[in-house]
Amino acid sequence: MTRAQGExxxxxPTYKSAFLQSCLSGSVLSFGTYKLKxxxxxxxxxxxxxxxxxxxxxxxxLAYAHTLLAHVAQNPTFQFDILFGxxxxxxxxxxxxxxxxxxxDEERFGEVSYSYNRKELKDHGEGGVIVGxxxxxxxxVIIDDVVTAGTAMREAIEIIRAQGGTLVGVIVALxxxxxxxxxxxxxxxxxxxxxxxxxxxxxxxxDDLIGVLRGLGDEADMERLREYKRMYGASDG
Numbered sequence: 265m266t267r268a269q270g271e272x273x274x275x276x277p278t279y280k281s282a283f284l285q286s287c288l289s290g291s292v293l294s295f296g297t298y299k300l301k302x303x304x305x306x307x308x309x310x311x312x313x314x315x316x317x318x319x320x321x322x323x324x325x326l327a328y329a330h331t332l333l334a335h336v337a338q339n340p341t342f343q344f345d346i347l348f349g350x351x352x353x354x355x356x357x358x359x360x361x362x363x364x365x366x367x368x369d370e371e372r373f374g375e376v377s378y379s380y381n382r383k384e385l386k387d388h389g390e391g392g393v394i395v396g397x398x399x400x401x402x403x404x405v406i407i408d409d410v411v412t413a414g415t416a417m418r419e420a421i422e423i424i425r426a427q428g429g430t431l432v433g434v435i436v437a438l439x440x441x442x443x444x445x446x447x448x449x450x451x452x453x454x455x456x457x458x459x460x461x462x463x464x465x466x467x468x469x470x471d472d473l474i475g476v477l478r479g480l481g482d483e484a485d486m487e488r489l490r491e492y493k494r495m496y497g498a499s500d501g
Contacts, residue, residue, distance in 0.1 A: 276472065279330035283467055284476055286323035290314055293473070295485045301412070302445075304496060307488035308473060310438050312353060312409035325360035327467045328407060328435060329368055332361075335433075335465055336372075342463070344432050345402040347378045350420040354408045355380040358396075361407055379404075381423050399429030406434045411464075413444070414452040421460060431462055439466035443498040451498035470497075 276284070287293035291314060298309040315324050336342055349358030358378040365373035377397030404424050411417050417434065424431050434456060444452050453464045470493060477486035 276475070277330070277334070279327050280468060280472060283323055283327035284472065286320055290317070290320045292320065295477075295482075295488075307485065307492050310410065312437060321356070321360055322364075324437060324467075325357065325364045328357065328361040328437070329364035331435060331465050331467050332365065332405070333368055335463065339463075342432070343403055344405045345375075345377065346397050346399060346404045346429070347376065347407050348399070348404050348420065348424060348429075349378065349380045349407050350416060350423075351381050351383050354406070354420075357407050357409070377402075381420070393423065394427055399424055399427035402429050403432040404429040405432060407436075408434075409437050410440070411436055411452050411456065414456060417452075417456055431460060433463045433465065435465040435467075437467050439464075439469035441470040441493070441498055442496045449499035451500055454498060454500035457500075 284293070287310070292312065293308065293310050295308050298306045300306050312324075315321050332344075347358040347362050349355045358380060362373075362376050362378040365376055379394050379396035379399060382393050382395060406417065406420050406424070408417070408420075411434075421431055436453070439453055440451075441453075442451060443449055444455065450458075453466075456462075457464050470489065474486055474489050474493070477483075477489065
């Protein structure tokens with residue numbers, strides 16, 4: 265693809281650009297026509313299940329770590345003790361991102377732990393629903409791939425609260441900036457922010473995708489994303 269005349273490539277942090285390139289090269293992010301569970305026809309699809317090679321896992325965990333680091337730099341009082349990965353996709357993301365945080369800043373993040381939940385309660389051995397660091401009296405950030413209806417996110421929040429932890433933030437790979445329904449103008453991510461009064465961070469969002477396509481000169485796909493945003497964009501996105 266060639267760059268459109270008069271258009272400059274999007275100015276993104278290096279970690280975002282690297283992450284987007286990995287998503288494109290690994291087909292994690294693809295463009296076309298995809299029917300979503302909501303029934304909407306999306307011009308793009310993000311399949312986090314394809315982060316299954318070492319290279320792609322390194323890319324996404326580094327991007328999560330850089331996103332958290334950037335938020336801490338802008339909000340010095342933001343502190344967290346544990347990354348919580350909801351089963352199943354969040355499990356590997358929590359562990360790998362905790363390791364990458366140490367790689368970026370061992371002094372600050374060397375003691376950050378990770379935990380995840382069992383799908384079924386274990387009644388033998390150490391028992392319990394949590395694997396990894398105990399959540400009691402700890403500040404917890406949930407890490408996951410995307411937030412769709414928000415049901416799984418609320419389940420994770422209830423687990424954290426039941427275990428005595430304090431939710432201080434959420435981080436996802438992609439914010440679609442899409443309203444929950446035709447009746448609602450707000451997004452699921454916006455709803456979580458308001459309901460639980462915590463920051464919900466994302467590595468990339470729909471505007472980043474539009475910017476990348478503009479930089480590549482892919483006017484057709486870019487316009488399809490813009491139209492999708494006009495049709496389904498959230499009022500809080």
